[in-house]
Amino acid sequence: MGGGVAHRPRGAAVLTPSLHITEAESWVLDPLWRRGPMSFAALIAEVKAAQPWADATIKTLLGRLMRKNLVASERQDGRQLYRPLVxxxxxxxxxxxxxxxxxxxxxxxxxxxxxxxxxx
Structure with a gap:
């Protein structure tokens, strides 16, 4: 995964032993950590720059992260943005x-x- 400046998400949770992030999920989190809140299209583009995955695969991984309460979505200036909670x-x-x-x-x-x- 890429380097760069880490983004500190507001309201970030501490990982507990019961919450496991898979390697694939970490590839979806990586752009959010580096760049902060992103639209779905921007997140897809960032992940695809690093991994040759289909949009549906990335959407599935994002859904898992949201069910684990590791990523949240919020409407901001008329756009749906995703941000890390860890x-x-x-x-x-x-x-x-x-x-x-x-x-x-x-x-x-x-x-x-x-x-x-x-x-x-």
Missing amino acids: TREAYVDAEIQALADRLFGGEVAALARRLAGGAT
Whole structure:
């Protein structure tokens, strides 16, 4: 996924262990994190620039994210805009913790030591 300046969504929720974002869903969230609220057409274009998915696939993923309360839609200046309800930082933190849980008994410090090239 792309770099760039992270957008901090207002009212962003903290990810809980019960809320999992799939890799495909993260590709839909990525433009929202980078650019902030977007129209459906703009979101489709951004995702298609990174993934060769059909509009219907992106719409399905967006629907899942909305059912999980990770994305909201709102009418603004006559346009329907989509915005993230979870920050990229919360997503990254949850992914790191999940990896630490799976491989290092939940010890993030052990994961960090391993990534730094040290023994675990």
